[in-house]
Amino acid sequence: xxxxxLKILAINGSHxxxxxxxxxxxxxxxxxxxxxxxxxEILYPSVQKIIxxxxxxxxxxxxxxxxxxxxxxxxxxxxxxxxxxxxxASPVYFDSISSNMQKMxxxxxxxxxxxxxxxxxxxxxxxxxxxxxxxxxxxTAGNPERGTFTSLDKILNRIIDNMGGTVVGEFYFPAxxxxxxxxELLSTQFNAxxxxxxxxxxxxxxxxxxxxxxxxDYVGDPKIAVEQITQSILKMREEYTMKQKx
Ligand SMILES: Cc1cc2nc3c(=O)[nH]c(=O)nc-3n(C[C@H](O)[C@H](O)[C@H](O)COP(=O)(O)O)c2cc1C
Numbered sequence: 001x002x003x004x005x006l007k008i009l010a011i012n013g014s015h016x017x018x019x020x021x022x023x024x025x026x027x028x029x030x031x032x033x034x035x036x037x038x039x040x041e042i043l044y045p046s047v048q049k050i051i052x053x054x055x056x057x058x059x060x061x062x063x064x065x066x067x068x069x070x071x072x073x074x075x076x077x078x079x080x081x082x083x084x085x086x087x088x089a090s091p092v093y094f095d096s097i098s099s100n101m102q103k104m105x106x107x108x109x110x111x112x113x114x115x116x117x118x119x120x121x122x123x124x125x126x127x128x129x130x131x132x133x134x135x136x137x138x139x140t141a142g143n144p145e146r147g148t149f150t151s152l153d154k155i156l157n158r159i160i161d162n163m164g165g166t167v168v169g170e171f172y173f174p175a176x177x178x179x180x181x182x183x184e185l186l187s188t189q190f191n192a193x194x195x196x197x198x199x200x201x202x203x204x205x206x207x208x209x210x211x212x213x214x215x216x217d218y219v220g221d222p223k224i225a226v227e228q229i230t231q232s233i234l235k236m237r238e239e240y241t242m243k244q245k246x
Contacts, residue, residue, distance in 0.1 A: 006038045006201055009083035013090035013101025017044035021140045021176040026089045028190050029138060029171070032197025043079065045100040048072040052103050059110035065128055066110060073107045081111075081129045085136075085204060086165070088156055091176070092141035095151045105159055124162065131164040134204040136196070140176035144225035146217075148174055169196060169206035171214045175225055177232070178218065185218045192216075 010030060014020040023042070030040040049071040058068045067073060080086065090097040112125035137156050141148045149172045160167050171193060178185055192213035196206045219225050 006033075006084045007082060008033050008038050008040045008085050008087065008201065009079050010040065010042045010087035010089060011101065011104070012042055012044050013046075013088075013098035013104075014044070015046050015098060015100060017046050018042070020091065021173070021179045022089050022091050022138065024179050025140060025171065025173055025190075025193060026087065026138050028193040029087065029136065029197035029200070032194035032199075033201035034197075035194075036198050036201050038201035041079070043076065045076075045098075045104040048076060048104070050076075050100075050103050050107060053106040053109060060112075060114050064110075064114065067107065069107075073104075076104065077108065077111060077129070080108075083130075083133070085134045085200065087136045087138060088160065089138040090152065090156070092139060092143075092148055092152050095148070097152055097155055108163070111163075122161075124164075127164045133163070133165040134168045134200070135160050135165045136200055136206065137167055137170040138173075139171075140173040140179065142174075142176055142229070144175040144219045144222040144229065146172060146174055168200065168204065169211050169214075171196070171211075175219045175229065177229070188216055189214050189218060 008030070010026055012018075012020075012022055012026055014022045017023065026042065030042070033040055050073055051069045051071050056068065059066060088101075090101045093099065096102070111127060111129045113128055115126045117124045117126055137153075137160075139149055139152055153170065153172075157167055171189075173179060173186075173189070183190070192210045196210045196214055199206050199210065
């Protein structure tokens, strides 16, 4: 009998969806997964019809598990539930995940049962759907210091834990313009990402060495990087103004 291909669903919360920096790094990871025949799909919440949760309580009390809205969320939940593994990718927006991703996550409420459980100092809703999904996290940010990922890291870890999933690895890319302007600076990280995607698909985990390589510094002194970023933005602004005048 033919073996079923592993299904990986990646969610990219960027408002720039497949035109952004996050997508470039996400696709390197998925390339590795696809090289061992995983079936990968990227879902962009920014182009899905997702009505914001109104906290009406219907999915908990009146029609358990069913939301009153008829939009793309039913198909998103079904894709999440059918995926063997997932990737959560989001740029850092105001120290958090993107609002498109947050809006999608809030609509996962119907996937939770009304029952609560208190374990290891934390309250959980019991889940109706898939449990124990292995999830990789990828993010990009404009600021050059790694500390810029601190709150997104905490937020996504909490969200994934609430979902009953397990974070198996995280890859963070600061000073994200370098992904496009100086890709040669990131060749080690990009290679590690691809190998990590392969390992993720094969074993559902990512080794420490690949995590270290993928997160290896390529920015240098953040103080100098900030000055360079400022100068390049000022230059772009000047070029734009000149163009307008012409
Ligand atoms: C609304 C908004 C808020 C942002 N906030 C932050 C921030 O708090 N920290 C940071 O380092 N970068 C911030 N950035 C920069 C993005 O994180 C960065 O450009 C990222 O790589 C964009 O990814 P994308 O091209 O996939 O959309 C922000 C960008 C936008 C549009």
